[in-house]
Amino acid sequence: MTAARVKLVEVGPRDGLQNEPARLTVAERCALIERLAEAGFSSIEAGAFVSPDKVPQMADTAAVLAGLKLDSPIGYPVLVPNERGLDAALAAGAREIAVFAAASDTFSQRNIGADVDASLKRYEAVVRRALDAGLLVRGYVSCVAGCPYEGPIAPERVEEVAGALWEMGCDEISLGDTIGVATPNTVLAMLDAVADRVPVAQLAGHFHDTYGMASANVYAAWRAGVMTFDCSVAGLGGCPYARGATGNVASEDLVWLFKGLGVETGVDLARLVEVAHWISQRLGRAPASRVAHALAPH
């Protein structure tokens, strides 16, 4: 039932950096991705083809991709919000994209300017064209446990959105507890609903540690058969010590958890901790990760 090996999707260079105040150079973003690849991640979210006015941290994603070996076995998904983004991703040689939907209309409207149904309609064309071009496609569903505007989200609503993304051809559906309010029973109820329409093996758990529940939620999801988890080196993407911060679960903490469970991740914890301290220093803050602190180099 439980997986003896899990895939960790490192989202720090996109989901993480996008929510950090500091802005890295293209060379620094490439260096971060390379170090994460060297630490052993097989999938690293590399950037986003979004408006540089809205998300300056993700400007020049094409230049970042140009700095990577895109024909390696490592996956480098890039986020694309629409067909224009897809055009840019294709032109830059991307082999994997991600689209970002939500299980909450209000969140979707505020985040991407369209309600859930309108966003799914928009993604249909994006996904079809991406598949035609031979790309892999990740579908994100955010707010799978709760929404900052609407409160708790019904598992059936998550099922609808995840099912729609799956049926339009996404090969992996990442279920995001965007505001970190889930506890294990919420996670299990949500997974149970989603599993009616999407095979559990194609689901990814994307947890935030805003309330300190990430390790419990990942453990519960893993016990329920989930084999892929998103995580962010050094917890990039918001410091969980500040109110309202996003608090992506730190990759180090997940690698430690799975190491303890005897589950293979392919990631070298010591190297990862080095990367966490290196990027945190560059960003001028402490790693938002317990493991990075506990295992800090002397």
Added chain:
Amino acid sequence: MTAARVKLVEVGPRDGLQNEPARLTVAERCALIERLAEAGFSSIEAGAFVSPDKVPQMADTAAVLAGLKLDSPIGYPVLVPNERGLDAALAAGAREIAVFAAASDTFSQRNIGADVDASLKRYEAVVRRALDAGLLVRGYVSCVAGCPYEGPIAPERVEEVAGALWEMGCDEISLGDTIGVATPNTVLAMLDAVADRVPVAQLAGHFHDTYGMASANVYAAWRAGVMTFDCSVAGLGGCPYARGATGNVASEDLVWLFKGLGVETGVDLARLVEVAHWISQRLGRAPASRVAHALAPH
């Protein structure tokens, strides 16, 4: 199998404060305990009758007890290391004591100056006299997953020590992952062994969040039938962001977890978060708790 109601033992005023550099006055310690009682804890570790030279933070515990209503339904265990400590606790009117053993000889030797067997022999007299005087006795076992000197600790060693404390008459055995290295499978293997000699209903889980695993470990232990958990307001007892800090799991995080699981704790989360911010301000540091930050008053 899983409990619909759990007992949380608030250890901040003893295990927590004892590991904080700042020293509170007797009035402040009483105020902290009173606020925790008002938040709903039914058991609050109130102090320790130990050498004030070694642990100045616990000096004047008799005066702290004098400031509390000891005939209330709330339990106020105090730590006693030996018969002299017991004499002082009895003189101060304590109705519940705790003794502190370890599952590691090296840790025991360095921490209390006796190996495990010698410490258990010493506690036999203490526990017998305490029981004769009508007191309740908590037995702590530390290093139940790992020891800073010896590394991993065998579940059978924990079983021996927990069993010995149980058989000498302790009514509750608190199993402490003192350095926070446990992950859920370690916890389950350890509980499985201990349950051969001590009824699960008499066990308490005492977890540290040093590596971000506390919520997963508590969840796993609760699923295995444990009904009592130790926790420390604001994570008192070491800042988990500093290497080597103890990192007691924060009471707020556990109350949040159990609230999410639909499990009754009797504790009012909003009031507890207020106490966490109040005591942290007094100690001149930020709460070491994700929930206290996420729910910080505006």
